[in-house]
Amino acid sequence: MPVKKDTPKTLVELLRRMWLIRAFEEKVSELYAAREIVGLLHLGIGQEAVAVGTCSRLRNDDYVFGGHRSHGHAIAKGADINRLMAEIAGRASGYCRGKGGSMHIVAAEAGFITATGVVGGTIPLALGAAFAAKERKQRQVAVVFFGDGAGQAGHFHESLNIASLWRLPVIFVCENNGYAEFTPLSAHTKIERLAQHAKTYGILASTVDGNDLLAVCRAMSKAVEHCRKGQGPVFVECLTHRMRGHYEGDPAKYRELSQLAEWKKKDPIARVSRRLKSKKITSDKELEELENDARARAERAAEFSLSSPWPSNEEVATQVTAD
Amino acid sequence: MPEQTFLDAIGAALAEEMNRDTSVYLFGEDVALGGPFGVTKGRGEKFGANRVVNTPISEATVMGLAIGAATAGLRPVVEIMFIDFITLAMDQLVNHAAKLHYMSGGQLKIPLTVRVQCGISGAMGAHHSQSLEAWLTHVPGLKVVMPSNPADARGLLKSAIRDDNPVVFIEHRGLYWSRGQVPEGEAMVPIGKASVAREGKDLTIVALANMLGAALAAADELSGSGISVEVIDPRSLSPLDIETIAASVKKTSRLVIVHEAVEQGGIAAEIIAQAQQAVFYYLDSPILRVAAPLAPVPASPALEKRFVPDKNRIIHAAHQALGKA
Numbered sequence: 001m002p003v004k005k006d007t008p009k010t011l012v013e014l015l016r017r018m019w020l021i022r023a024f025e026e027k028v029s030e031l032y033a034a035r036e037i038v039g040l041l042h043l044g045i046g047q048e049a050v051a052v053g054t055c056s057r058l059r060n061d062d063y064v065f066g067g068h069r070s071h072g073h074a075i076a077k078g079a080d081i082n083r084l085m086a087e088i089a090g091r092a093s094g095y096c097r098g099k100g101g102s103m104h105i106v107a108a109e110a111g112f113i114t115a116t117g118v119v120g121g122t123i124p125l126a127l128g129a130a131f132a133a134k135e136r137k138q139r140q141v142a143v144v145f146f147g148d149g150a151g152q153a154g155h156f157h158e159s160l161n162i163a164s165l166w167r168l169p170v171i172f173v174c175e176n177n178g179y180a181e182f183t184p185l186s187a188h189t190k191i192e193r194l195a196q197h198a199k200t201y202g203i204l205a206s207t208v209d210g211n212d213l214l215a216v217c218r219a220m221s222k223a224v225e226h227c228r229k230g231q232g233p234v235f236v237e238c239l240t241h242r243m244r245g246h247y248e249g250d251p252a253k254y255r256e257l258s259q260l261a262e263w264k265k266k267d268p269i270a271r272v273s274r275r276l277k278s279k280k281i282t283s284d285k286e287l288e289e290l291e292n293d294a295r296a297r298a299e300r301a302a303e304f305s306l307s308s309p310w311p312s313n314e315e316v317a318t319q320v321t322a323d
Numbered sequence: 324m325p326e327q328t329f330l331d332a333i334g335a336a337l338a339e340e341m342n343r344d345t346s347v348y349l350f351g352e353d354v355a356l357g358g359p360f361g362v363t364k365g366r367g368e369k370f371g372a373n374r375v376v377n378t379p380i381s382e383a384t385v386m387g388l389a390i391g392a393a394t395a396g397l398r399p400v401v402e403i404m405f406i407d408f409i410t411l412a413m414d415q416l417v418n419h420a421a422k423l424h425y426m427s428g429g430q431l432k433i434p435l436t437v438r439v440q441c442g443i444s445g446a447m448g449a450h451h452s453q454s455l456e457a458w459l460t461h462v463p464g465l466k467v468v469m470p471s472n473p474a475d476a477r478g479l480l481k482s483a484i485r486d487d488n489p490v491v492f493i494e495h496r497g498l499y500w501s502r503g504q505v506p507e508g509e510a511m512v513p514i515g516k517a518s519v520a521r522e523g524k525d526l527t528i529v530a531l532a533n534m535l536g537a538a539l540a541a542a543d544e545l546s547g548s549g550i551s552v553e554v555i556d557p558r559s560l561s562p563l564d565i566e567t568i569a570a571s572v573k574k575t576s577r578l579v580i581v582h583e584a585v586e587q588g589g590i591a592a593e594i595i596a597q598a599q600q601a602v603f604y605y606l607d608s609p610i611l612r613v614a615a616p617l618a619p620v621p622a623s624p625a626l627e628k629r630f631v632p633d634k635n636r637i638i639h640a641a642h643q644a645l646g647k648a
Contacts, residue, residue, distance in 0.1 A: 063394075063395060065391075094428070095427075095428065095430070096426060096427050096428035096430065097428035097429070098428075099425055099426055099427075099428050100426040100427060100428065104422075104426040104427075106423070106426065106427035106428075106430050106431060107430075108427065108430040108431060113391075113394050113395075113431070114394070114419075114423060114426075114427065114431065116418070116419065117418075118414060118418050118419075121387070121414065121415070121418060121419065122387075122391075122419075123384075123387070124383065124384040124385075124386070124387025124388045124390070124391060124415060125387050125388070125390055125391030125394065125419065126391060127384070127387070127388045127391060128387065128388040128389060128390060128391020128392035128393070128394070128395065128397075128399075129391045129392065129394060129395040130391075131388060131391070131392050131395075131397075132391075132392045132395035132396055132397045133395065135348075135373065135397070136396070142391075142395075154383060155383045155384050155387065155414075155415075158379070158381035158383060158384035159384050159387075159388075161379060161381070162378070162379060162381060162384055162385075162388065165379070317463075319424060319425050319428065319429045320424070320425050320463050320464055321424065321464060321466070321488045322424050322429070322432045322487040322488055323487075323488070
């Protein structure tokens with residue numbers, strides 16, 4: 001969702017959005033543990049600053065594509081959390097009538113075009129939306145979120161090449177959380193910073209602290225402006241950390257506890273809260289209200305979802321084609 | 324009706340659809356230069372490089388790019404130069420193009436046409452000769468068409484481009500320079516409708532693409548010995564028009580299916596499964612297949628000739644079906 005102008009109050013609004021994602025995903029995790037939600041769930045708890053910072057620089061008619069860990073991206077782009085949670089819960093009131101699920105969220109009305117279960121699979125799709133946008137000359141941009149695991153895939157490299165060659169208005173947002181599934185990036189590639197790949201293809205690229213909301217906002221403001229001016233694609237690598245396992249239920253034994261503790265200090269929500277407090281923009285009470293409000297909304301989304309009907313049996317093979 | 328080659332009919336249909344609808348864009352390797360067979364020759368000059376887009380040799384990404392463009396309002400036509408290379412784009416085609424309408428609960432439509440050349444001619448070997456149409460029919464959400472003559476190529480391509488779903492339009496290379504009468508204007512061929520290429524009463528032969536010519540030649544020869552053959556061109560493999568095939572078999576009680584793809588798991592297997600449910604009690608003999616052996620396509624012209632089904636093998640199967648072999 002766009003913000004009109006950056007003021008101290010903007011930061012409060014962005015914190016509100018980060019809390020909404022955090023509360024939403026913690027609620028989903030809770031429902032999963034209670035077996036109210038089943039399936040394969042990948043949560044982005046700890047990575048909220050990337051989603052919120054990026055989408056706060058976008059217009060409603062810009063296109064966003066995600067991956068398998070994209071609940072936060074959809075919410076940040078403006079998806080309705082009731083319909084989103086209902087989708088994750090497999091209910092008929094979900095965005096996709098329960099046919100998509102956690103990894104295949106589509107919230108077209110919000111400009112969240114699609115997520116995917118294929119690592120890096122939407123990177124080429126974002127190029128296509130950018131191509132169409134460029135032809136329409138409405139200065140729209142396309143954004144695609146993917147993780148460091150995608151950086152070793154063929155379609156990632158093909159896409160960087162074509163985006164650069166055709167100067168497409170696409171922003172590659174790499175959420176480098178250090179792990180491709182269970183394996184550290186260093187075991188998959190000798191390249192330390194995935195932004196290096198983009199530079200090789202002649203794309204404007206940078207690496208930022210993805211747990212620093214303001215750093216993400218600054219990088220994305222520049223990226224969006226570059227794209228809107230028709231100057232070609234931009235690659236922003238955001239260093240971050242997922243505080244949960246690869247999927248819900250993953251014991252994440254491959255990760256040192258000390259490492260997790262270190263990242264908890266860098267929790268993007270806590271960092272923004274500390275900043276707002278030290279600058280005397282927001283009081284403790286107001287900060288608490290932000291959290292409580294988000295948790296109440298997540299609670300209502302859960303009630304909405306679990307009280308929604310399942311899709312009817314006939315829906316198993318409807319909408320296979322658009323006829 | 325003017326006469327045209329298969330190639331020119333496709334080229335003309337593309338140009339007409341691009342004129343009619345400014346959201347139609349072509350993407351592919353060398354398309355602005357006409358491609359290796361000249362299908363899109365002159366289109367780059369006419370419509371500009373922004374609408375006839377030469378792409379790098381990156382099939383996976385070009386397919387994904389076209390899907391993304393379709394979600395954003397374009398009606399892309401992607402050319403995959405040889406069906407052997409659709410393997411590289413199968414992830415995007417199968418996981419995104421085919422499923423996004425369903426997975427989004429109807430929010431997204433993917434009006435994408437994939438033009439792809441296939442088949443054996445000219446001893447090009449195992450990586451430039453395959454027939455992989457049956458793979459594609461196994462994917463829910465994809466439509467698959469495979470014309471046998473210039474008029475159907477024109478009419479089906481127009482239908483494919485105007486369809487709101489991903490359609491794979493398969494062009495057999497061996498047909499490119501064949502000629503036929505081609506109607507002008509809005510002569511559409513609906514997707515999902517077979518055609519009866521020759522009427523007969525003793526035996527039904529269903530034949531795909533280039534095999535239709537061989538089947539018609541076999542029918543001619545068989546008529547000399549008093550055997551009346553009905554020949555059906557399915558044209559569309561998914562959805563498959565089993566009604567037309569079943570109606571014919573109810574009349575003839577015998578069915579032979581011919582395709583150039585390998586026999587195992589080929590589209591004939593699906594036709595047989597559907598046909599036996601519809602017409603089992605009308606059949607006088609087992610349904611037979613004439614297809615390629617379970618082997619890669621050989622490069623040697625001597626072996627290639629042995630690999631491809633021909634008129635004589637079809638005649639032999641016809642006699643078998645009639646209990647005369």
